[in-house]
Each structure stands twice: as C-alpha cells, then as structure tokens.
Amino acid sequence: MSDYVTLVATLTRFAEQSRTQPLTLGEALDSLDEAAYAFITLILVLPFLQPIPLGPLTVVGGLTFAALGWQLWRGHESPVLPQKIRAVVMSEKSWRILVKVCLKVVSFCRKFTRPRYMQLVKNRRGQKIGGFILLSAGLLMAIPLPGLPLNNFLPGLAILFYCFGELEEDGLMILIAFVWLIISVVYFTLFFYGLEHLGS
Numbered sequence: 001m002s003d004y005v006t007l008v009a010t011l012t013r014f015a016e017q018s019r020t021q022p023l024t025l026g027e028a029l030d031s032l033d034e035a036a037y038a039f040i041t042l043i044l045v046l047p048f049l050q051p052i053p054l055g056p057l058t059v060v061g062g063l064t065f066a067a068l069g070w071q072l073w074r075g076h077e078s079p080v081l082p083q084k085i086r087a088v089v090m091s092e093k094s095w096r097i098l099v100k101v102c103l104k105v106v107s108f109c110r111k112f113t114r115p116r117y118m119q120l121v122k123n124r125r126g127q128k129i130g131g132f133i134l135l136s137a138g139l140l141m142a143i144p145l146p147g148l149p150l151n152n153f154l155p156g157l158a159i160l161f162y163c164f165g166e167l168e169e170d171g172l173m174i175l176i177a178f179v180w181l182i183i184s185v186v187y188f189t190l191f192f193y194g195l196e197h198l199g200s
Contacts, residue, residue: 008099008102008103008106010039011043011095011098011099011102012099014028014090014095015092015095015096015098015099018090018091018092018095019092022089022091023089023090023095024086024087024088024089024090025081025085025086025087025088025089025090026081026083026085026086026087028090029043029079029081029086037068037072037079037134037166038130038162038163038166039167040068040079040081041065041068041134041159041162041163042102042160042163042167043098043102044061044064044065044085045061045065045156045159045160045163046098046101046102046105047061048141048152048153048156049153049156049157049160050152050153051149051150051153052149053145053147053148053149053151053152058141058142058151058152059141059142059143060085061138061141061142061152062137062139062140062141062142062143062152062155063082063138064081064082064085064138065134065135065137065138065141065155065159066134066135066138066139066142067081067082067138068081068134068138069130069131069132069133069134069135069136069137069138070131070135072127072128072130072131073127073128073131073132073135074131075124105160109164109168110168113165113168113170113173114168114170115168115169115170116170116171116172117170117171117172117174117175118169118171120165120171120174120175121165121166121169121170121171121174122169126166129174130162130166130174133159133162133177133178133181134159134162136158136181137155137156137158137159137162137181138155138159140155140181140184140185140188141155141156143188145191148191150187151188154180154183154184154187155180155181155184157177157184158177158178158180158181158184159177160177161173161174161176161177161180162174162177165177
C-alpha cells in the first residue's frame with residue numbers, strides 16, 4: 001500500500017463502510033498492510049495542517065506521532081496506536097472530508113514527487129530516518145503551548161513531507177522534511193528565547 005491511488009481508494013472504502021456502521025480509527029487502520037506507517041501518518045496529520053492551535057488535541061497528536069516514530073526507529077513492522085486514538089469513531093462525513101482533503105494534497109504533491117535518492121527511504125536506514133523525523137516532529141508538536149500559532153502546523157509539515165517521501169520513495173521529500181523540522185526547532189527556540197527575555 002505505497003501509492004496515492006491506493007490511499008484514496010482505501011479512504012473511500014472507509015467512508016462507504018461507515019455508512020452502515022460506526023467505524024473506529026483502529027478498525028480502519030487494522031486493515032492496512034505492512035507499509036502502513038506513512039499511510040496512517042498521512043491520515044492523522046491532515047487535521048493538524050492549519051495555523052490555528054488545537055489545544056490538547058495537538059498534544060495528543062504529537063505524542064501519537066512520537067510513538068509511531070519510536071516504533072519505526074526500533075524497526076517494528078506494523079505500527080501500534082494508543083487505545084484512545086484507536087477508539088475514535090469517525091462518521092461517513094468525516095471520512096468524506098478526509099478523502100476530499102487528501103485528493104487536494106495528493107494532486108498537488110504528485111506534480112513534483114518521483115523516485116529519487118531512494119537510499120534515504122529504503123531498508124533499515126530509511127526506517128531510522130523516518131522514525132527520527134516522526135519522533136522529533138511529534139515531540140515538538142506535543143509541547144503544550146495552546147496560544148502559540150503554527151505550533152502544530154510547522155512540525156506537521158515535516159511529517160507531511162516524510163509521508164510524501166515514503167509513499168513515492170522520494171528522498172528529496174525526506175530532505176525537505178528535515179528542513180521543516182529545522183524551521184520548527186528555530187521557531188520554538190525563538191519563542192522561548194523571546195518569552196524568557198520579555199519575562200525578565
């Protein structure tokens with residue numbers, strides 16, 4: 001399950017299933033195969049790609065991404081989500097919105113992604129690199145700063161480009177993910193630096 005066509009088809013199938021009975025996130029993600037890290041992460045990161053802070057949800061999401069990153073770093077073949085995340089029930093409308101947003105993201109992304117620098121996404125090295133990105137971005141996102149703009153958006157971009165790189169085997173997207181990770185670190189550092197000096 002490593003291409004965008006499969007991604008959209010699977011999301012659509014989830015929406016159809018949710019018409020007849022409630023579908024939890026855990027039940028949906030259990031049907032994914034061993035390439036599910038990027039797939040799951042892409043689904044989970046979409047709500048965080050907005051400049052408005054999401055409060056406690058950002059913290060929970062960040063810890064979830066960090067947990068997925070740790071599992072990937074350790075070489076776990078299949079990701080395991082926290083029970084609270086697995087138990088979230090998504091309606092048909094929610095799945096439809098997710099499909100719509102995903103289609104827009106995919107159509108934009110496919111204009112510039114292609115297989116290249118595959119040593120950054122393949123094999124054990126690729127797992128460790130991806131795990132580091134998810135773990136670092138997740139921990140940054142989990143910092144409880146409810147009033148800080150972009151606190152979920154910037155780390156979310158690092159996660160998003162990791163997904164692009166993994167799904168398309170595009171190492172350049174992995175490098176761009178690192179750029180967004182660095183920007184996130186600088187942003188948070190400047191915020192805390194300013195907070196300390198303004199408070200003194």
